[in-house]
Amino acid sequence: MEVVLWQVLAATRGGPNRARILRALDERPRNANRLADDLDLAYNTVRHHLDVLEEHDLVTSGDESYGTVYLPSERTRNHWDTVEDIFTNLRE
Amino acid sequence: MVDAARVAAGINVVLLLGLLRIWIRNYREVPGSILRGLILFAVLLLAENVVALYFYFNAPAMPPLAVEVMMILQVLEAVGIAVLFYTNWQ
Numbered sequence: 001m002e003v004v005l006w007q008v009l010a011a012t013r014g015g016p017n018r019a020r021i022l023r024a025l026d027e028r029p030r031n032a033n034r035l036a037d038d039l040d041l042a043y044n045t046v047r048h049h050l051d052v053l054e055e056h057d058l059v060t061s062g063d064e065s066y067g068t069v070y071l072p073s074e075r076t077r078n079h080w081d082t083v084e085d086i087f088t089n090l091r092e
Numbered sequence: 093m094v095d096a097a098r099v100a101a102g103i104n105v106v107l108l109l110g111l112l113r114i115w116i117r118n119y120r121e122v123p124g125s126i127l128r129g130l131i132l133f134a135v136l137l138l139a140e141n142v143v144a145l146y147f148y149f150n151a152p153a154m155p156p157l158a159v160e161v162m163m164i165l166q167v168l169e170a171v172g173i174a175v176l177f178y179t180n181w182q
């Protein structure tokens with residue numbers, strides 16, 4: 001799981017932005033639109049990153065298809081020390 | 093057959109440079125041992141492919157079987173690196 005977290009959040013092309021998204025969701029769960037606004041990213045970029053994060057079970061979402069709120073998954077919570085490690089190194 | 097090996101080695105060099113670019117850029121943003129390992133891995137594989145490419149353009153006459161096997165190895169390596177590149181591009 002540590003390797004998956006590093007791979008998805010740090011090693012891939014969109015990794016650092018995905019780490020920023022996960023950090024924002026940890027502060028407060030929110031939907032794709034809010035994420036795009038708060039992180040100053042394009043909505044489609046956020047959409048793509050959320051899909052990758054969800055595919056790897058790093059975030060989970062509510063039931064509504066539109067405006068659904070995302071939050072860190074149970075699996076991510078269980079390895080939160082690794083996530084913190086990545087956040088600590090993440091430069092703005 | 094040596095042409096296929098040359099093309100495969102050339103593709104490998106290009107893809108590995110692309111991977112290195114992603115990993116080195118990300119390492120500046122998020123340093124960590126896994127990224128360090130990936131960068132070292134890519135540098136060594138890049139060196140292998142540069143040597144291979146040089147060899148394919150300066151190779152002595154070799155038995156056809158040896159040429160064929162080397163071509164197969166090079167093409168398989170290209171497929172592997174292409175898969176890695178695809179997953180890291182997302």
